[in-house]
Amino acid sequence: MTKKVKVAVVGVGRVGISHIEGVLKSPDLLELAGVVELNKALADSVAKKYNTIAYYSLTKALTSNVDAFIVCLPHHLHYPVGKQVLEAGKHVLIEKPLGINLEEVESLNLIAQQNNVIVMSAQSRRYFKAIQQAREYLPVIDGPTNLLYNFACIFTRDSAPPWWREESKSGGLVLGMLGSHSIDMTLWMNEGKKPVRVYCETRNITEVFEGDDAATVVITFDDGTIATNYLSICNAPIKHECLIEGKKGSIFFEHVGDHEGVVGAASTNVYINGERIETDDEPDCFTNQVRELASSIIEARQPLTSGSNVYNTYVLIEAAKESAKSHIAIDINEFIKLRN
Ligand SMILES: NC(=O)c1ccc[n+]([C@@H]2O[C@H](COP(=O)([O-])OP(=O)(O)OC[C@H]3O[C@@H](n4cnc5c(N)ncnc54)[C@H](O)[C@@H]3O)[C@@H](O)[C@H]2O)c1
Structure with missing residues (x-):
């Protein structure tokens, strides 16, 4: 073609x-x-x-x-x-x-x-050029050993599309809406490792939404790496950032404001060991x-x-939902075995 x-x-x-x-x-x-x-x-x-x-x-x-x-x-x-x-x-x-x-x-x-x-x-x-550039530093910092993804934003009755209010339409509000980004990013930054355990707590703070609007997810990998995702859609001011530690240093990136008004795109700053590096914002992630x-x-x-590349993201979201219900950490191998 x-x-x-x-x-x-x-x-x-x-x-x-x-x-x-x-x-x-x-x-x-x-x-x-x-x-x-x-x-x-x-x-x-x-x-x-x-x-x-x-x-x-x-x-x-x-x-x-x-x-x-x-x-x-x-x-x-x-x-x-x-x-x-x-x-x-x-x-x-x-x-x-x-x-x-x-x-x-x-x-x-x-x-x-x-x-x-x-x-x-x-x-x-994954299509932000700046994040792709930040990811190239993973071998330099010999990491990740520990990762924190912080995605806290605010939506209200007036600013959220009406379907967000119904659990049957949002399908687990915060984990589907934000967890699908943060868990995918966590796995992508830890490519080649196997997630072995997930623990998750969720809660509903804004009553206008039936689904949960806040969550903390902790993922452990087979080499001992720990990743924490802090997710909220009832928190201002907006914070959308990721800290990745390694044995030889750290990577930090943050999204700062709109990128030419494109919903879901943002300008991004990247820091290696605390020093801001030059990155590209063009073309934007949707392009x-x-x-x-x-x-x-x-x-x-x-x-x-x-769909097959992102499969594990959705395994972890499903396991996180299970953990949020039971308040017990989910063993991913067992979870997959029980489903088959
Ligand atoms: N990647 C990102 O950064 C990002 C940002 C925002 C939203 N999203 C995702 O995008 C999706 C849509 O979110 P949104 O905020 O644009 O929602 P929205 O409510 O603003 O838009 C949905 C549109 O679909 C239309 N619609 C509903 N049912 C339809 C049907 N059967 N056929 C045709 N049109 C129909 C509605 O009229 C509405 O205009 C969600 O999955 C959301 O999670 C992603």
Whole structure:
């Protein structure tokens, strides 16, 4: 396949626009072939702004010549919509969390394999150039030995999309919403190691949400490395940062404010042993991410964050949910054995 990849974005609320902008910044690889949105007025205005076709239903869009769909929907719709796209023989990039439980993730991976198409998870944090550059210092600090991921932000009744309020739609609010980023990043920074244990406590602080909005997750790896994820969606001011210690030093990165107003992107500062280093913010993570989708389709290979690559992220989220219920640390080997 040498032609440009034609993509349609499904759901053009907050983050759908970040993906559209990424597609438009990549005219060498991608073409925006439409938007699919239930809200007709929104579909029409976004289609007009970006000079593309508005579809009000996925079924109609699936009969067009679109090669790949980017699913930016409430969490409970990721699975049914992703499944429908894959079964139509089209590639799909699905916003995080890839599914609201592990069964959904496993099923999407299987359907993608059976239909010989790509399922990719939008783990956008891995596509920050600055974080990719920070990760190159891991051998220099001989780490990680210990990692702290702090993701504390604030959403209220007015600022959160309405579906966040219902547990059946958010599917475990804080772990799906923020844990899907932090746990994935924790695993990626510890690539090659096996997570052996996870302990998690969650709680609900903001009553407007049915799901839990605060959590602490502790993951232990087979070499003894400990990682802590502190997650909150009821905390101001926003803090989004990661401290990675090694035997020979430390890496610290922090996201500081919006990156040109793109939802989910941010400017990033990186420090090695306390010294700020030069990093790139361009292109933004959404542009990098859609470029990876297109390149993997064109080159007929799996993308960096393919459904199978991110599988362990979703194993750990599921185990963390189990731990939060039982207040007991979960042995990952046992957890996997019991599921099989
Ligand atoms: N990677 C990031 O940094 C990041 C940032 C924000 C959101 N997200 C993720 O993106 C996803 C969407 O979040 P959001 O904040 O953009 O939500 P949102 O509520 O702002 O947007 C969802 C859109 O989907 C539309 N919609 C609902 N059902 C539909 C259907 N069946 N068909 C077509 N359109 C439909 C809604 O009308 C709405 O416009 C979530 O998975 C969220 O976790 C990721």
